[in-house]
Amino acid sequence: IYDMCKAVDRGMQIDAVKNPGGQGSVAEVPNSSSAKLAQSYAFQTNGELEAALSAARQSVELSPEFGFGWARVAELEFGFGRNDRARQTVEKSLSLTPRNPQALTLRAYLKLSMGDLAAAQADFSEALSIDPAFGNAWLGQGLGYFQSGDDDAALRSVTIAAAVEPNRSFLRSYLGKAFAQVGQDGKASKELKLAGKLDAGDPTVPLYQALLDQRGYAYNRSVGRLEESIRRNDNRAVYRSGFLLDKDRSLREANLAALYENVGMTEASLEAARSSVVSDYLNPSA
Numbered sequence: 001i002y003d004m005c006k007a008v009d010r011g012m013q014i015d016a017v018k019n020p021g022g023q024g025s026v027a028e029v030p031n032s033s034s035a036k037l038a039q040s041y042a043f044q045t046n047g048e049l050e051a052a053l054s055a056a057r058q059s060v061e062l063s064p065e066f067g068f069g070w071a072r073v074a075e076l077e078f079g080f081g082r083n084d085r086a087r088q089t090v091e092k093s094l095s096l097t098p099r100n101p102q103a104l105t106l107r108a109y110l111k112l113s114m115g116d117l118a119a120a121q122a123d124f125s126e127a128l129s130i131d132p133a134f135g136n137a138w139l140g141q142g143l144g145y146f147q148s149g150d151d152d153a154a155l156r157s158v159t160i161a162a163a164v165e166p167n168r169s170f171l172r173s174y175l176g177k178a179f180a181q182v183g184q185d186g187k188a189s190k191e192l193k194l195a196g197k198l199d200a201g202d203p204t205v206p207l208y209q210a211l212l213d214q215r216g217y218a219y220n221r222s223v224g225r226l227e228e229s230i231r232r233n234d235n236r237a238v239y240r241s242g243f244l245l246d247k248d249r250s251l252r253e254a255n256l257a258a259l260y261e262n263v264g265m266t267e268a269s270l271e272a273a274r275s276s277v278v279s280d281y282l283n284p285s286a
Contacts, residue, residue, distance in 0.1 A: 031062065032062065033059045033060070033062040033063035033066045033069055034059075036055050036056070036058045036059035036062060036069075037055070037056065037059045037066075037068065037069055037072055039055040040052045040053070040055035040056040040059065040072055040076075043055055044076075044238055044239075045238065046238075047237045047238045049076065049079060049080070049237075049238075049241055052076055053073065053076040053077070053080070056069060056072040056073045056076055057073055059072065059073075060073060065096055066096070067093045067094075067095075067096030067097030067100060067103070068093070068097060068100065069093075070089055070090075070092045070093035070096065070103075071089075071090065071093040071097070071100055071102055071103040071106065073089050073093075074086045074087075074089035074090035074092075074093055074103065074106055075102075075106055077089060078106060078109070078110070079239055079240055079241055079244070080241040080243065080244070081241060081243055081244050081247075083110055083113060086106070086110060087107070087110050090103050090106050090107045090110065091107070094107065099130055101126075101127035101128070101130040101131040101134050101137060102127075102134075102136075104123045104124075104126050104127040104130070104137075105123070105124065105127045105134065105136050105137045105140060107123050108120040108121070108122075108123035108124045108127065108137070108140050108144075109140055111123065112140060112143060112144055112147070115147075117144050117147055117148050120140070120144050121141060121144050124137050124138075124140050124141040124144065125141070128141070132164075133164040133165070134164075135161040135162070135164050135165035135168060135171050136161075138157050138158070138160045138161035138164065139157070139158060139161040139171060139174055141157040142154045142155070142156075142157030142158035142161065142174075142178065143158075145157060146178070146181065151181065151182050152182075154178060154181075155178050155179070155182055158171075158174055158175050158178040159175060159178075161174070161175070162174075162175040162191070167198055168198070169195040169196070169198040169199030169202045169205070170195075170199075170202065170204065172191050172192075172194050172195035172198060173191070173192060173195040173202060173204045173205050173208055174204075175191045176188045176189070176190075176191035176192035176195060176205075176208055177208045179191060180208065180211070180212055180215075185212055185215070185216070188208075188212060189209070189212060192205050192208055192209050192212075201232055201235040202232070202235070203229045203230075203232035203233050203235055203236060203248070203252075204229075205229075206225040206226065206228040206229040206232070207225075207226065207229040207252060207255075209225050210222040210223075210225035210226040210229065210255070210259075211255070213225060214259060214262070219259055219262050219263045220263065222259055223256065223259050223260065223263065226252060226255055226256040226259060227256065229252050230249060230252045230253060230256065233245060233248055233249045233252060236248070246279045246280055247279070247280045247283070249276075249279045249280075250276045250277075250279035250280030250283045250286055251276075251280075251283065251285070253272050253273070253275045253276035253279060253286070254272075254273065254276040254283060254285040254286045255285075256272045257269045257270070257272035257273040257276060257286075260272055273286055
């Protein structure tokens, strides 16, 4: 089950429970916890996150001691931005399966979001001691180091994340961002181009490329790339709820507003800022 979870997280399509008609809908599955868990992943590949969460909950209702099922519920709650529920559920998972690196990594990200860097790093380290090839844990460790100001250690961890799972665009784009953060723009650009080849629909690639262009005063090219990032925003619906996608879009639109202002397009800047507020009225940048 853990290997299956890793495979799905890497973006592999699980279609074992899809109907034979090829319409992308999910067929009826046996009423067992493992089948419901597989169904949850199948729903997610179709972007049906509510259905995926419902199937995961059914999995643990059928088998309340199923630790991997609880980890799946926690992961989806996190995807909806419901961090309190995710924290409670991941603790339930770890009480049943304490050596599940996926659950440990999720708990670490939750701690990272609360600013508890030491506790987050302890969980990332424990997850990596169990599975040294788990890219998400290496990435989280790197993000934690960036937050604590240790850029060298951060770059090392994010580099390892991309090395152990070299075909994940998401990790490559983060490595590009990491290189940019330490001033290695040439390497950053190279990694972002590679990420774009791995996933032509990844919205983070043109976002980070736009920020590089902005730093190099290539404002027009930066505007074009940010507009492309906004067009691709909903491509991550398979991972993130509509609420979080709106927050992502707001961030991109706020950056676009700033760029329009840089090139003297004040009206366009105001319109982009208005759109950013509509997408997320709590965004202070908007």
